[in-house]
Amino acid sequence: MFQKNSILFIISIFFMNGIVAQKASIHDKINADMYGKFSKAFETLDYDLFASIHSKEMIRISGNGGEIKNVVSYLEGYKKRWSDPNRKTATINFRLFERIYSDSLVSDRGIYKVIYTNNSNQLKTSYGQFHVLLKPEDGNWKIVLDYDSNENKTITKESFETAFPISEFKKYWKQ
Numbered sequence: 001m002f003q004k005n006s007i008l009f010i011i012s013i014f015f016m017n018g019i020v021a022q023k024a025s026i027h028d029k030i031n032a033d034m035y036g037k038f039s040k041a042f043e044t045l046d047y048d049l050f051a052s053i054h055s056k057e058m059i060r061i062s063g064n065g066g067e068i069k070n071v072v073s074y075l076e077g078y079k080k081r082w083s084d085p086n087r088k089t090a091t092i093n094f095r096l097f098e099r100i101y102s103d104s105l106v107s108d109r110g111i112y113k114v115i116y117t118n119n120s121n122q123l124k125t126s127y128g129q130f131h132v133l134l135k136p137e138d139g140n141w142k143i144v145l146d147y148d149s150n151e152n153k154t155i156t157k158e159s160f161e162t163a164f165p166i167s168e169f170k171k172y173w174k175q
Contacts, residue, residue: 097163
């Protein structure tokens with residue numbers, strides 16, 4: 001009896017390790033497809049890379065009394081800003097407090113931090129809360145819905161630090 005239970009225990013450990021590895025692989029792919037490319041586009045002002053992470057059906061919603069835009073209108077704004085020869089690059093980092101995943105849709109909620117150089121050549125940091133829906137398209141996870149808001153300037157460094165690094169998927173993944 002002991003030997004049979006031991007074998008079943010060992011098999012279940014291998015099975016669970018396989019599931020954890022599979023989940024990590026899925027999350028790594030989502031994070032690379034979207035967040036990695038998003039950050040890289042900001043750092044390099046690469047409009048084509050930025051456009052590539054958005055679905056052709058994407059809807060953009062800016063909170064705090066903002067507006068709703070379709071993908072063409074939203075991306076045109078970045079194309080115009082990033083084509084300015086005087087435009088300075090920025091860094092953007094993401095942290096999550098929730099990911100809900102299915103094979104065909106991902107809902108991520110979290111906090112982002114942008115560090116940029118203003119017109120007076122000073123480094124500035126801004127924070128916002130976001131909610132994106134992602135779906136697989138052409139083999140990559142792309143943004144279908146993108147909502148963000150600074151919640152009337154209540155999103156802070158502490159808000160950002162309270163959320164989890166995107167690499168720590170076990171802390172924010174809900175399934």
